[in-house]
Amino acid sequence: MIISRQDVDERLGALSVAARWGNGAAATEAMAGAGPELWLAVDEAVRRWWKLPGGQRPAEIVLRALSRDGYIRETAIADTGRLDERLALPVLAIRAADWVPQVREAARRACLSHLARDPMAALTLLPIASRLRRRAHGEWLAATLGETLARTPEVLTAALVSPERLTRRAAYATGGLGPGRLKAGLRDADLPIRLSCAKALAGSEDPEVRQLLRTSGTAALRALAIRNRDDALAALTDRSSLVRAHAQLALRRGGEDPAVHYRKVPGADAVAGLGETGTDSDAPALLPFLGHERPGVRAETIRALRRLRCIPRTELVALLVADPAPRVARQAMLSLLGCAELIDERTLLDLLDGDRRHLAHRLLCARDTWTRVVVDLRLALDPAQPLRENALRDLRNWLTHQSARSYTSPGGTRAGELAQLVARAEPLLGARQVRHLRMFL
Numbered sequence: 001m002i003i004s005r006q007d008v009d010e011r012l013g014a015l016s017v018a019a020r021w022g023n024g025a026a027a028t029e030a031m032a033g034a035g036p037e038l039w040l041a042v043d044e045a046v047r048r049w050w051k052l053p054g055g056q057r058p059a060e061i062v063l064r065a066l067s068r069d070g071y072i073r074e075t076a077i078a079d080t081g082r083l084d085e086r087l088a089l090p091v092l093a094i095r096a097a098d099w100v101p102q103v104r105e106a107a108r109r110a111c112l113s114h115l116a117r118d119p120m121a122a123l124t125l126l127p128i129a130s131r132l133r134r135r136a137h138g139e140w141l142a143a144t145l146g147e148t149l150a151r152t153p154e155v156l157t158a159a160l161v162s163p164e165r166l167t168r169r170a171a172y173a174t175g176g177l178g179p180g181r182l183k184a185g186l187r188d189a190d191l192p193i194r195l196s197c198a199k200a201l202a203g204s205e206d207p208e209v210r211q212l213l214r215t216s217g218t219a220a221l222r223a224l225a226i227r228n229r230d231d232a233l234a235a236l237t238d239r240s241s242l243v244r245a246h247a248q249l250a251l252r253r254g255g256e257d258p259a260v261h262y263r264k265v266p267g268a269d270a271v272a273g274l275g276e277t278g279t280d281s282d283a284p285a286l287l288p289f290l291g292h293e294r295p296g297v298r299a300e301t302i303r304a305l306r307r308l309r310c311i312p313r314t315e316l317v318a319l320l321v322a323d324p325a326p327r328v329a330r331q332a333m334l335s336l337l338g339c340a341e342l343i344d345e346r347t348l349l350d351l352l353d354g355d356r357r358h359l360a361h362r363l364l365c366a367r368d369t370w371t372r373v374v375v376d377l378r379l380a381l382d383p384a385q386p387l388r389e390n391a392l393r394d395l396r397n398w399l400t401h402q403s404a405r406s407y408t409s410p411g412g413t414r415a416g417e418l419a420q421l422v423a424r425a426e427p428l429l430g431a432r433q434v435r436h437l438r439m440f441l
Contacts, residue, residue: 275304
């Protein structure tokens with residue numbers, strides 16, 4: 001979650017007012033609804049203050065506990081007993097990872113005291129503790145709360161359904177959860193929770209578990225559902241390359257060639273898998289799908305043909321120029337990079353004026369060194385050109401890192417055009433780089 005400066009300033013302003021004029025209710029209201037990220041941001045902001053109130057009002061105690069001065073923080077910890085738990089517990093969680101040993105130990109003793117009185121306090125401490133565990137002294141509270149979850153069923157039950165994802169993660173990480181709770185975790189909105197539960201249930205023969213894995217919207221869970229040949233065959237045409245890879249591997253381990261099965265799959269469902277497992281002899285069967293009505297199939301067909309080292313240049317140039325789907329044009333460009341010198345230059349130059357200009361620029365730069373330099377100079381010298389900055393960056397990159405490996409010189413009309421462009425480019429590139437370019441003329 002991104003916390004804005006305005007959010008922090010508003011909370012600090014409310015705390016300051018409560019510190020001067022308010023009571024405990026005003027202080028609690030000042031931080032009402034503040035999540036762990038906002039508490040941590042306020043803590044960081046308060047440390048930049050030079051002067052803080054030193055009294056015993058609740059808001060003053062909070063601000064003192066967040067002070068940059070370790071002695072002030074330590075004395076404030078002793079006063080947190082005066083605070084509503086909605087203020088005291090977040091403050092103590094932050095200070096339990098403090099870099100000053102005296103502050104840290106005082107806050108930890110206070111946390112343990114709260115947990116001894118009411119183990120449910122763990123639900124308030126966990127969100128901040130989970131975010132602090134990567135700090136030098138941040139692991140203690142998270143580990144302590146993990147022990148509380150493990151030995152207190154009612155706290156664990158509440159944590160498993162908490163709206164706070166890191167609290168739920170901590171609950172699922174305690175281990176020893178029964179199948180019912182693990183199955184519920186397969187439906188959790190948090191990916192790490194779904195994955196941890198799926199791994200814990202990976203060997204389960206429960207039909208409901210297997211169905212949840214097979215039909216999950218998460219590719220990693222569907223991959224875990226592949227346990228035998230039948231599962232692998234059913235997953236060969238999955239939309240995810242991860243799941244297909246697991247299915248293909250399962251068949252290979254059983255001595256089968258996945259490509260044999262893909263060749264039997266009708267229609268476009270076989271395109272991706274055949275590109276991943278087939279040979280160049282499968283390319284003719286894929287070519288018709290370049291004209292498929294669905295853009296996703298056309299793009300996947302180009303990828304599959306590229307994997308099979310089949311580059312139907314004429315068809316791909318046509319898709320680059322005219323296909324309405326940007327992702328299809330991009331895949332065409334990627335396949336054509338290796339044979340860019342064979343594409344009509346005029347065709348690519350015309351594309352510089354349209355929405356495919358970035359693709360055309362990459363292909364023109366891939367044609368040969370001097371086409372690249374000339375095109376970059378043309379674009380860089382045109383103040384109205386949308387690709388001007390890209391071209392200038394590419395030209396400088398060539399001059400700095402690649403020109404030393406250029407052993408040819410431009411010839412014919414290209415040399416004359418380059419000489420004219422270089423003469424105009426000095427104000428843009430500087431005398432040193434222009435001298436560098438003239439060395440090749």
